[in-house]
Amino acid sequence: MNYQIVHSIVGRLRIRIPQLAQDAEFAARFSGFVESLAGVAQVRINPAASSIVIQYQPSFLIVESAV
Numbered sequence: 781m782n783y784q785i786v787h788s789i790v791g792r793l794r795i796r797i798p799q800l801a802q803d804a805e806f807a808a809r810f811s812g813f814v815e816s817l818a819g820v821a822q823v824r825i826n827p828a829a830s831s832i833v834i835q836y837q838p839s840f841l842i843v844e845s846a847v
Contacts, residue, residue, distance in 0.1 A: 786831060793834045801830040 787794040800807045807825050811832065815823045819840025824833045
C-alpha cells in the first residue's frame with residue numbers, strides 16, 4: 781500500500797493513501813480496521829484529499845528509541 785504521513789502531532793495523525801480516493805470499499809474496510817485498534821478515538825476519511833485522519837489516545841502509543 782502506497783502512503784505518506786502528511787501531518788503528525790501528539791494524538792492526531794493524517795496519512796495520505798491514494799487508494800482511499802479510488803476505492804470506496806477499501807476506504808470503508810480500512811477505516812473500520814483502524815477504528816477497531818486499541819487507543820483510537822476517532823477516524824475520518826477525506827476521499828477528496830486521499831487521506832485518513834486518526835485521533836488516538838497518546839497513552840496507547842509505544843515509542844521505541846533507536847540505539
